[in-house]
Amino acid sequence: MKTTTLIALYLLALSGTSPLYAQSNKLVPLKERVNVQADSARTNQIIDGRWVGVGTGKPHTIRLDYTRPFQGKPSYRFELKQEDNTLEGYSAGETKGRAELCYCYATANDFRNLPASEYSSAQKMKTVYHYGKGSCPQGSSMSYTFSVYIPGTLDKEVSTIFAQWHGMPSRTLVSDPSGKVMRLTTEEFLELEKRMIFKKDTAYDKVMKINAKGDTIYKAGKANGWLIEQGGYPPLAFGFSQGYFYIKSNSDRKWLTDKTDRCNASPDKTEVLKPVTSTYKASTIAYKMPFESFPKDCWVTFKVDIDWTVYGREKQTIRKLGMLDVVMTYPQSGKEIKKHIVDNEQILIGRNDEEGYYFKFGIYRVGNSTIPVCYNLAGYEEHEKVSPK
Template sequence: MKKIALLPLCFLPLTTAVPVRAQSDNLTPLKERVNVQADSARANQIIDGRWVAVGTNKPHTICLDHSLPFRGRPSYRFELKQDDNTLEGYAEGETKGRAELSYCYAVSNDFRNYPASEYPNAQKMKTVYHYGKGSCPQGSSMSYTFSVYIPRSLAKDVSTIFAQWHGMPSRTLVSDPDGKVTRLSVEEFLELEKKMIFKKNMGYEKVAATNAQGKTVYKAGKPNGWLIEQGGYPPLAFGFSQGYFYIKANSDRKWLTDKTDRCNANPATAKVLRPVASTYKASTIAYKMPFDDFPKACWVTFKVDIDWTRYGKEKETILSLGMLDVTMTYRQDGKDIERHIVDKEKILIGRNDEEGYYFKFGIYRVGNSTVPVSYNLAGYEEHAR
């Protein structure tokens, strides 16, 4: 898949997705949603020239907040109520909820120099966003900045990720029923896709049926033993869980991710900078502080420098360690405070994918939690170092 070069960040004119009727005088709901893997974004779905929204689209979930501006512009307010979980959790019977803005997406113009078949093929492979803006390559060195405003009313027992960096899995990487892993060509994958249905990372028999309108539709039958690359835990996440604010770095050097390997550091019990490891994965709590100590009712700005780990593709090796450096700044009680909370630590951070990483922020409520969540985010910037 051709990779679009990372462009220097520039300030774009303010162009906001078409709003629906305001929820209040201060909040403008943003209800348009984009499946960035399978669809390109239309003009009315692009927010402030740089974002698209993902997750549940209830009017309260993502809003422009004019009452809490950041540097003179409305911030983004995110909220999930108790009954807003719409996704299956990691474990059977669990749920999770999502309302986020994605910095990575493609538009129809990104396909203008490709054959007409390129876009529908990318839809089938769920790689549409690979053609667009907002991602960086594996092994790159990047700087990121964003700000969060946590209200005093946020419950201590929330379980939410408010900023995360995602991998971009190579969907043509498959495993057959005998366990042989192969990177298929686009043509080979499309032939496979004609014969089976992939749900998450598993292949199922493709069963024809007739719907109420008399049209032929296809449903997933029995599992057929095929697996496909889907991804895994985010390589980097900032969030709250079990009474802590935490920063977690994850690494997976396996060429085809093993979804049954749930190597994942617990913010409450894992020691800082002591990786929890399996054969191929490592999960590290890079920093944590008690929830009660996290600054509330003020803008907290994080500056994050990352050297993403370099991996050896099919050899499943580590070619070079990564690096993580995090500074948080805020103003409280009339004082400007700066804390260097992760100091250029050598760390495993990333995934063994050919593609790279992209940023999202908002609410990703996990762990079967239904505790209501609401906070504001703003001020995102990124650039190569």
């Protein structure tokens, strides 16, 4: 290589314009967001060939972090500031904040061999993601791995979920004003949708109005007594709350979820592996440790094995208990520390849906908290669990 070329490359590096130099100092915003239930992901919205962003789209909320790589690749940096809550909480006046990467989504390609009406129907039923990648079947056995980097500056009073598994409810499961539960066909649901607006699990009369521009719009009128399946608490969550790091499993064997049943174990009050129960639900703190004891300023890797609980569908029974196993690994004083924090415990974990489960990680700030949150996640992998021979 000529001397002049070497000098030019050296000057580019000093100026910060060489690719390696530029990337090593970069936090690159990932601003695209997808409503995975109601929309397919466009090519420019797919991150690293496997994720889509969900939640608030402010530039600081999800970023590729070249300053904190994981296994030679940039990690994902998640941040919510005090004013970044954009969702209604579970109780009146509460707020929640979300900035996550979702592993499950559909693309236009998933609908290419289906009738033209299939996509628009799935949008109305909010089941678009059922057609895509990233979910596992109901009652399956799976292995998951991911890593989190918690900075020592994170406030111990945060209330955030950094990894969670969700169910995939079917909104064609409904109850009429008399309380009769039924599974509608797609055509029956679409007829219902013509005259109703659904907010969460509640149906309202669809009222036609003309706005100031002369356009026809539809607004929600009175609640009409119909309910639709909308889901509930995540069947499995890893997070920080009430001064603890915790792992919580939730189970709901009711065929049509009762959203008024708030059976939910509290990290500070609930004993480990002592489920809080209602008639149909169980909520279990599978593990907890004081926030101060959680390893900071290093990568902490979790290996999670799950046998999802098998449910009896319309019979609303438990056909087979689930199982949860979690190993936590991190460096300390030059050594690798490996802790078996949940040891093949039989547990109720899952939802009584026909569909299965999917993974998200990032920040899901709950409990009306507005405490700033910032940490990194990386290294996600999933596969069917290999049974010992």
